[in-house]
Amino acid sequence: MNVVRIENLVKRYKDILALDNLSLTVKEGEIFGLLGPNGAGKTTLINCMLGLLPYDSGKISIFEVKMDINQSTLKSQIGLVPQDIALYSNLTVQENLSFFGSLYNLKGNVFKERIDWALEFVMLSDKRNVKVKNLSGGMKRRLNIACSILHKPKLLIMDEPTVGIDANSRRLILDSVKALNKEGTTIIYTSHYIEEVEEICSFIAIINRGRVLLSGTKERLQDMISEDNLIVIKVEELFWNMVDKLKSIKGVKEVLAKDRQIFITTDKQKMDIKEIVNTVSEFSKIVSIEFKKPTLETVYLTIVGSNIKEEGDEK
Ligand SMILES: Nc1ncnc2c1ncn2[C@@H]1O[C@H](COP(=O)(O)OP(=O)(O)OP(=O)(O)O)[C@@H](O)[C@H]1O
Numbered sequence: 001m002n003v004v005r006i007e008n009l010v011k012r013y014k015d016i017l018a019l020d021n022l023s024l025t026v027k028e029g030e031i032f033g034l035l036g037p038n039g040a041g042k043t044t045l046i047n048c049m050l051g052l053l054p055y056d057s058g059k060i061s062i063f064e065v066k067m068d069i070n071q072s073t074l075k076s077q078i079g080l081v082p083q084d085i086a087l088y089s090n091l092t093v094q095e096n097l098s099f100f101g102s103l104y105n106l107k108g109n110v111f112k113e114r115i116d117w118a119l120e121f122v123m124l125s126d127k128r129n130v131k132v133k134n135l136s137g138g139m140k141r142r143l144n145i146a147c148s149i150l151h152k153p154k155l156l157i158m159d160e161p162t163v164g165i166d167a168n169s170r171r172l173i174l175d176s177v178k179a180l181n182k183e184g185t186t187i188i189y190t191s192h193y194i195e196e197v198e199e200i201c202s203f204i205a206i207i208n209r210g211r212v213l214l215s216g217t218k219e220r221l222q223d224m225i226s227e228d229n230l231i232v233i234k235v236e237e238l239f240w241n242m243v244d245k246l247k248s249i250k251g252v253k254e255v256l257a258k259d260r261q262i263f264i265t266t267d268k269q270k271m272d273i274k275e276i277v278n279t280v281s282e283f284s285k286i287v288s289i290e291f292k293k294p295t296l297e298t299v300y301l302t303i304v305g306s307n308i309k310e311e312g313d314e315k
Pocket residue numbers: 013016017018036037038039040041042043044045
């Protein structure tokens with residue numbers, strides 16, 4: 001089932017074109033990564049999807065129903081972790097959860113169980129009676145997530161949930177996202193941290209200037225961008241004439257050797273792996289063969305053309 005389907009979405013803020021005929025589909029069970037630099041249009045897209053912001057043209061369906069501002073049944077199946085922390089700093093952790101839970105009409109034992117579950121999920125059970133103003137930045141972000149999952153939404157949208165936090169909280173958040181997904185929640189995860197998206201997302205869309213520039217599984221994106229493959233062959237013994245012979249094979253672009261490892265860059269279209277392996281075997285026993293692909297960061301930089309990490313980001 002398509003959990004989200006967006007077709008040709010256009011959104012303008014006066015003369016700024018924030019979403020430019022953007023289309024994408026999120027399938028049930030995915031962790032869908034929306035990767036893009038600041039100002040790419042991620043938050044605008046989320047707000048349109050949630051019916052919080054009117055748009056100029058295009059179509060949005062959630063769970064195959066047309067989304068609009070009055071769709072309260074649909075909205076009750078969606079959770080949002082907003083980019084800006086939305087908590088009451090003078091209330092305790094438990095009081096914040098009680099407040100947000102009451103907005104979802106949770107009551108009685110179910111409500112109590114959900115609060116325990118959400119606190120455990122983000123590892124804040126021992127902070128239940130602490131006022132939010134006394135929590136660390138990372139703990140606030142984790143509580144922000146707990147508040148958004150109390151009603152066990154089928155679709156959870158997380159808008160940059162790990163900005164500016166410590167490594168421990170970041171790890172906890174990434175693990176809780178994976179665990180929620182395993183329990184059946186479809187997740188849309190926006191970030192400008194490429195390595196996070198690379199780790200947790202099963203499908204990725206790279207957006208910039210309101211358009212989807214490239215989308216697919218991580219492997220597909222890497223394949224699309226790279227003309228070359230890197231093969232790393234570990235051998236028992238290294239011989240220099242082996243390197244020379246490898247260089248003469250059709251499709252081999254570069255050969256480097258170091259510490260009984262041979263790094264062979266090949267043209268993906270033209271390479272003949274059998275000939276490469278046979279040539280190496282003529283000289284030495286092969287210990288292992290590994291195929292390496294470009295990282296998602298290489299893909300991203302090739303597409304967007306700049307480093308999206310901001311100065312001051314803790315990473
Ligand atoms: N309320 C607004 N009024 C005018 N322009 C806006 C408004 N909100 C966003 N924009 C503009 O729309 C474009 C998309 O912004 P948006 O906040 O959706 O991007 P983003 O990818 O979420 O970036 P960030 O990570 O910085 O939040 C940007 O050019 C931004 O300046």
